[in-house]
Amino acid sequence: MNVPNALTVDVEDYFQVTALAPSVHRDSWISRESRVVGNTQKLLAIFEEFDVRGTFFVLGWVAERYPQLVRDIAARGHEIACHGYSHRL
Numbered sequence: 204m205n206v207p208n209a210l211t212v213d214v215e216d217y218f219q220v221t222a223l224a225p226s227v228h229r230d231s232w233i234s235r236e237s238r239v240v241g242n243t244q245k246l247l248a249i250f251e252e253f254d255v256r257g258t259f260f261v262l263g264w265v266a267e268r269y270p271q272l273v274r275d276i277a278a279r280g281h282e283i284a285c286h287g288y289s290h291r292l
Contacts (some may be wrong), residue, residue, distance in 0.1 A: 204261050210257035213286065214243055214265055214272075229289055232264065239265055240272050247279055256280050263288030 216239040218227045225237075243259075249258065259276045263285055271280050277283050 206221040210255065211284075212246065212257055212259045214239060214259050214261040214276075216265065217288075219262060219264070219290065224290070229291075232289075237268075240247075240269055243272060243276070244255075247276065247281075250281075251279060258282040258284050260284045262286065262290070 216232070216235070216237050218232060218235045249255075259281050261273055261276070261283060267284070273283060
């Protein structure tokens with residue numbers, strides 16, 4: 204039985220989560236070690252292994268710095284979406 208599912212992924216670095224905002228200021232993001240490319244590539248490999256497609260909500264800050272990552276996500280058949288530039292409300 205095939206059950207349709209919706210799968211979304213937030214593409215952001217560990218230091219960009221809203222819960223850390225009081226301790227990790229946006230102006231320090233550029234100096235922090237990024238893990239978003241490697242982690243996203245691992246997830247893409249798992250999705251490919253199981254023939255899964257999803258919607259990837261890429262933070263604008265990430266897309267600007269890693270445009271090839273966005274192209275890789277799209278090239279693998281996933282939908283690209285955005286949930287803001289830097290979580291600023």
